[in-house]
Amino acid sequence: MSTIPVSAAVPAKISYKVSFPDAQAHYADIEMTVSGLQQPSLEVKMPVWAPGSYLVREFAKNIESLSATANNKAVTATKISKNTWKIATAGIGSVTVKYKVYAFELSVRTSFVDASHAFLSTTGIFLYPKGMINQPSTIKIIPYKDWDKVSTSLEKVGGDAFTLTAPNYDILFDSPIEIGTQDIFGFEVNGVKYDVAMYGGGNYDKARLSADMAKIVEAETGVFGENPNKHYTFIVHNRQRNGGGLEHLSSTVLGASRDQYGSERGYQGFLSLVAHEHFHLWNVKRLRPIALGPFDYDNENYTTNLWIAEGFTAYYQNLMLRHAGIVPEDGFLSAMVGDINTVENTPGTKVQPLAESSFDAWIKGYRPNENSVNTGISYYDKGAVIGMLLDLEIINSSAAKSSLDDVMKYMYNTYYKGKGRGYTDAEFKAGFEKFAGKKLDAFYADYINGLAAIDYNKYLGYAGYKLTDELAGTNEPTLGVNLGKAGSKITVMAVLRDGPAWKDGINVGDEIVAVDGTPVTDQAEIMKNKKIGDKINITVNRDGKAYILPVTLLRNPRQKNKIESLSAPTEKQLAVRKKWLKL
Incomplete structure (x- = not known):
C-alpha cells in the first residue's frame, strides 16, 4: 500500500513580495512565504534555464543574502546544490525566505532593474518549492518611486495591477513582468x-x-x-x-x-519579429515537441524537432506578412532567398544534419565560437527553408487543396487539444505525409537526418519559380576568411572550411599586416588585382610575432541567389503559386 506524503495531503500556500529599494543598483528584493507546511524540511529551487532559450544560464548565480525565518526567528537554510536551498521546517507551519537578485542584463531572457523600470524574467527571479510545481502562487509588487504600470499576462487579483496570481509554476515561469512607466x-x-x-x-x-x-x-x-x-x-x-x-x-x-x-526596412523588421514570436503561442507553446513539457527546470530538455518549433516559425513569420497583405510577393520571396543564402553560404550545412542541430542547441547553438560557421547549421534558417519545401510539396501533391497550414492545424488539434501532450518526431512526419499523400522517408533521410544538397528548383518549380545563383559564372578569388576591422587593424574573425586560409594555415585572431610585402590597411587591398590560382605571401601579426604565410587563392564559392518566375508557368504551377502566396 503506497503512502501519500504529508506535504501533498494539504496544499501549501505560496506568496511573494517583490520590492526594489535598491533599483538604482539593479537589485530586486524577494520575500517568499510558504505556509501550510507539514514536513521536516523544505527545498527551494531556482530554474537553471528559461524555456524557449535553450541554454543552461545558471540563474541562481544572481541570488545573494538568502535567509529564512519562522515566527520572527531565523531558521537554518543550507545551500545543497547550485540552485537548491534546504530549509529546516520541523514543527514549523510557515516559513519566509528572503533573498536579493542582481538584475543588470537587459535581454529577452534575463532580468533587468534600474531606476527607470524593472523587467522580471520570472525563471531568474522566483524560487519554487521542490515538489510543488503545480501549486498556485500570488505576487505582490511594491513599485519603485514613480513606477505606475505593470504589464504581464498574469491575472490580477481583485483588479489590483500590482497583485498577480499564477495557477502553477509552469505559467509563472512563462509570464514575464514589466514594471515602470x-x-x-x-x-x-x-x-x-x-x-x-x-x-x-x-x-x-x-x-x-x-x-x-x-x-x-x-x-x-x-x-x-x-x-x-x-x-x-x-x-x-x-x-x-x-x-x-x-x-x-x-x-x-x-x-x-x-x-x-521610421524606415520601411526597420518597420518591416519589427513586424517580422512580431509575427515570429506571436506564432509561437501555438507552435511550441502549445503544439510542442514531447520533450518540451512538462519542463525539467534543472537540466537540459533535448529534442530533435526545433527545426519545426523554431524553423517553421521563422518560415511563417515571412509567410504571414505576405498572407496579411503587409508585404508583396517579391518581398516574401526575397526573405526566403535570405534564408537560402544563409544556408548555402554556411560551410557547416555540409557537416551537421538539421535534426542534430536541434539536439545540440544546448551545447552548440547558443554557444557559438569562431569555428561554428564550419561545424553547424542554424535550425532557424534551414528549418525555414525546409518549411518552404514541405509547404510546396503538400500544395502540389494535393492539387492546391491543402498546405502546411493544414498540417499545423491538424497537429495542434490532435496533440495539444486532443491528447494533451506534445508530439514525437514520427508523429509529425506522419502529419506531413497525411496531407502530402505520400511517404516522406527519402525527404527525411536527405534533408532532416542527412546532408544531401537541397534541390530547390524541384520544389520552387511546383509554383512556377526557379532559383538562380547570380555568382555562378563568376571567377572571383577568395582568401576564405571573414575579416573585422578596428581602426587600421584588419583581423581574421573566422577561417572558412576548405578555403585558402584553412588549407594554408591562417588563424582566427591573426592581424593581416601585408600582402607580398606591401602593407595593407583596408580589406579591399588584400585581393586587389588578384586572380584564382595566384600564390601570395600574407604577413600576419600573431601573438606579437610576425609570420609570412604563403597562400594559394581559390574561387570564391559564395552564392547570391534570387527567385524568379519561369517564363511560361503552367496552369497547375500558377494554382500552386496562388495557394502558396494567397495571390
Whole structure:
C-alpha cells in the first residue's frame, strides 16, 4: 500500500513580495512565504534555464543574502546544490525566505532593474518549492518611486495591477513582468485583447502598429482556427540598438531599436519579429515537441524537432506578412532567398544534419565560437527553408487543396487539444505525409537526418519559380576568411572550411599586416588585382610575432541567389503559386 506524503495531503500556500529599494543598483528584493507546511524540511529551487532559450544560464548565480525565518526567528537554510536551498521546517507551519537578485542584463531572457523600470524574467527571479510545481502562487509588487504600470499576462487579483496570481509554476515561469512607466496601447482581434507595452521610447506610430499587428494576429489565428487566449501582452524594450524575442504562453518580449520604426526596412523588421514570436503561442507553446513539457527546470530538455518549433516559425513569420497583405510577393520571396543564402553560404550545412542541430542547441547553438560557421547549421534558417519545401510539396501533391497550414492545424488539434501532450518526431512526419499523400522517408533521410544538397528548383518549380545563383559564372578569388576591422587593424574573425586560409594555415585572431610585402590597411587591398590560382605571401601579426604565410587563392564559392518566375508557368504551377502566396 503506497503512502501519500504529508506535504501533498494539504496544499501549501505560496506568496511573494517583490520590492526594489535598491533599483538604482539593479537589485530586486524577494520575500517568499510558504505556509501550510507539514514536513521536516523544505527545498527551494531556482530554474537553471528559461524555456524557449535553450541554454543552461545558471540563474541562481544572481541570488545573494538568502535567509529564512519562522515566527520572527531565523531558521537554518543550507545551500545543497547550485540552485537548491534546504530549509529546516520541523514543527514549523510557515516559513519566509528572503533573498536579493542582481538584475543588470537587459535581454529577452534575463532580468533587468534600474531606476527607470524593472523587467522580471520570472525563471531568474522566483524560487519554487521542490515538489510543488503545480501549486498556485500570488505576487505582490511594491513599485519603485514613480513606477505606475505593470504589464504581464498574469491575472490580477481583485483588479489590483500590482497583485498577480499564477495557477502553477509552469505559467509563472512563462509570464514575464514589466514594471515602470511604459507606454501602453492596444487592439482587439476576434474578442482577444492585446496590450503593447513600450519601454524606452521610439519613433513608432501607435495607430499604424496597432493596425498591422492586428492583421498579423488575424492571419496567424486563421492557420490554427482559434486563439486560445483571452488577453495577450507584447513587452517591447526599445534601446539604441536592440533585437531578438522570446515567446511565452500568452505574451512575448521583443527587443527593438527605438528609431527603427521610421524606415520601411526597420518597420518591416519589427513586424517580422512580431509575427515570429506571436506564432509561437501555438507552435511550441502549445503544439510542442514531447520533450518540451512538462519542463525539467534543472537540466537540459533535448529534442530533435526545433527545426519545426523554431524553423517553421521563422518560415511563417515571412509567410504571414505576405498572407496579411503587409508585404508583396517579391518581398516574401526575397526573405526566403535570405534564408537560402544563409544556408548555402554556411560551410557547416555540409557537416551537421538539421535534426542534430536541434539536439545540440544546448551545447552548440547558443554557444557559438569562431569555428561554428564550419561545424553547424542554424535550425532557424534551414528549418525555414525546409518549411518552404514541405509547404510546396503538400500544395502540389494535393492539387492546391491543402498546405502546411493544414498540417499545423491538424497537429495542434490532435496533440495539444486532443491528447494533451506534445508530439514525437514520427508523429509529425506522419502529419506531413497525411496531407502530402505520400511517404516522406527519402525527404527525411536527405534533408532532416542527412546532408544531401537541397534541390530547390524541384520544389520552387511546383509554383512556377526557379532559383538562380547570380555568382555562378563568376571567377572571383577568395582568401576564405571573414575579416573585422578596428581602426587600421584588419583581423581574421573566422577561417572558412576548405578555403585558402584553412588549407594554408591562417588563424582566427591573426592581424593581416601585408600582402607580398606591401602593407595593407583596408580589406579591399588584400585581393586587389588578384586572380584564382595566384600564390601570395600574407604577413600576419600573431601573438606579437610576425609570420609570412604563403597562400594559394581559390574561387570564391559564395552564392547570391534570387527567385524568379519561369517564363511560361503552367496552369497547375500558377494554382500552386496562388495557394502558396494567397495571390
